[in-house]
Amino acid sequence: MPDLYYVPGSPPCRAVLLTAKALNLNLNLKLVDLHGGEQLKPEYLKLNPQHTVPTLVDDGLSIWESRAIITYLVNKYGKGSPLYPEDPKARALVDQRLYFDIGTLYQRFSDFFYPQLFGGAPADPSKLAKIEEALKYLDTFLEGQKYAAGPNLTVADLSLIASVSSFEVTDIDFKKYPNVKRWYETVKSTAPGYQEANEKGLEAFKHLVDSLMKK
Numbered sequence: 001m002p003d004l005y006y007v008p009g010s011p012p013c014r015a016v017l018l019t020a021k022a023l024n025l026n027l028n029l030k031l032v033d034l035h036g037g038e039q040l041k042p043e044y045l046k047l048n049p050q051h052t053v054p055t056l057v058d059d060g061l062s063i064w065e066s067r068a069i070i071t072y073l074v075n076k077y078g079k080g081s082p083l084y085p086e087d088p089k090a091r092a093l094v095d096q097r098l099y100f101d102i103g104t105l106y107q108r109f110s111d112f113f114y115p116q117l118f119g120g121a122p123a124d125p126s127k128l129a130k131i132e133e134a135l136k137y138l139d140t141f142l143e144g145q146k147y148a149a150g151p152n153l154t155v156a157d158l159s160l161i162a163s164v165s166s167f168e169v170t171d172i173d174f175k176k177y178p179n180v181k182r183w184y185e186t187v188k189s190t191a192p193g194y195q196e197a198n199e200k201g202l203e204a205f206k207h208l209v210d211s212l213m214k215k
């Protein structure tokens with residue numbers, strides 16, 4: 001069984017948990033104490049010199065970057081699954097959405113929110129405008145589409161929902177984008193094990209935000 005080094009509240013970790021649920025795959029969960037700096041210890045750096053969670057260790061392979069992990073999991077444990085289609089064009093669309101998530105949507109969220117959360121910085125309206133722009137892109141991708149990359153639930157949805165659901169703990173009003181709102185409700189009700197894999201961790205994220213932003 002693969003080991004997953006994780007923290008429950010982390011958005012990229014939640015994407016991996018959602019993927020494991022969708023594959024009906026058990027993971028050996030190993031909690032990492034980020035607050036205590038466990039990820040900077042030599043044992044962890046041996047697994048992942050970039051010292052991030054999630055990190056997956058499977059059969060001698062140590063891999064990090066949530067989107068690399070989730071595509072690996074489907075390649076290895078879900079051969080033929082629509083979660084990461086094998087047809088080159090369908091797969092290209094899923095990959096595009098995944099890269100949009102890491103490079104644009106979640107990146108812009110991090111740029112806006114984490115300086116406030118971890119550095120006590122004031123909200124920067126120009127950074128918020130960049131998130132609004134990214135949400136408009138997502139809304140356009142979803143026009144006439146049930147899921148982010150077509151008619152089936154894919155790892156693109158699981159990665160994007162882990163990001164977008166994190167906006168719930170901020171003032172970012174993503175539900176004003178009608179396609180995003182509809183898609184959000186669809187994924188919540190159709191992604192296997194959504195409650196356990198995402199909502200629980202989201203609660204932990206909320207607690208972290210409350211405790212840090214109250215200070």
Ligand SMILES: N[C@@H](CCC(=O)N[C@@H](CS)C(=O)NCC(=O)O)C(=O)O
Pocket residue numbers: 010011012034039050051052053054064065066067102
């Ligand atoms: N792009 C990475 C982001 C991973 C990341 O930044 N994880 C954070 C927690 S959400 C982390 O491990 N921070 C601790 C550190 O960098 O030392 C992914 O998707 O896996």
